[in-house]
Amino acid sequence: MFDEPEAVDLALARWEVATLTGRLRCVEDERDAAVRDRDRNRDLVLALLRSRPYRLGRTLVDLARDPVRNGPSIAGRAARRLRRQAAIQSLPRPRAASVPARVYVAVGLSRAGSHELIRALRQRVLVDADHLPVVVTDQPALRGLQVPGVVLEYLPDPQTWSRHEPQARWESLLAGRIAQLCRDHRAVRTVVIDPRDPPTLARLLDNAA
Structure with missing residues (x-):
């Protein structure tokens, strides 16, 4: 997807900003609610x-x-x-407590890397079901896939999006989708995955907090 490491770093920075923007929108909506x-x-x-x-x-x-x-x-x-x-x-009755969600932005991963990440997240919740993983992916091989304990949200990759919607920034699409997912699943954390080094099960367990 990228030819130079600098291009990956720049793309990750843009995705992190978009993810943070989406999370902030969700927090503002929760405050207003x-x-x-x-x-x-x-x-x-x-x-x-x-x-x-x-x-x-x-x-x-x-x-x-x-x-x-x-x-x-x-x-x-x-x-x-x-x-x-x-x-x-x-007074309105409070909603029953549920497992919080965590949104993983996994864009730019290879097909094999995407499947490895989903497998690691599945194993992670089997070991400790402390959150619901919500994965945002642009990998077509994962589109429509059903994974118990993991929510998959498909987005077209930035290049495909720019060809079909040249006037709309892909980062804006990502921010809007992150905000919606945080609202829908009451996400408490967002994580942007580096496509060069997706986390293993051991690292996911180490970063449980």
């Missing part, structure tokens, strides 16, 4: 405070206050408990 969730939860609480059951509960608490002093404390605790339960039930 968190703000929307905060605002929605605040609106739910305000709506609860204005609701008829809440006002009725406050009225019952006020009516329960009499000279005996026993009724008010019991009624007050019950009313507060009911209000707390209603507030909790009104």
Whole structure:
């Protein structure tokens, strides 16, 4: 794919920038979603405070206050408990925890190198299923391949893309796809693979953190 080592280094630098750009877009989207969730939860609480059951509960608490002093404390605790339960039930339920994803940008690898990488990632999750590998590849031999425990995302290689879409930069395509994959799979890390030296199983295990 490349004739000179300098060309590989330059391409890797561009891919790393595009990958980082995509990851940052995903982080920004997550931040905006968190703000929307905060605002929605605040609106739910305000709506609860204005609701008829809440006002009725406050009225019952006020009516329960009499000279005996026993009724008010019991009624007050019950009313507060009911209000707390209603507030909790009104809030959206958190999503169940799942294994985080890690996006591997494996562009420019040979057919044999691509298959070796997929095999190593498959073995990696069999040894320690601490994440879901999501592999972005431009290797046609992997297109449509189903690998248990590994997600494969095919992109046309930069040369093919430039021939069909000469006005659109391939790095922009990569950044957009990375952002989408990070959103879809809640990826916590991105890794750009050097096509000259794809990682082995041993190196994948060493870089588990």
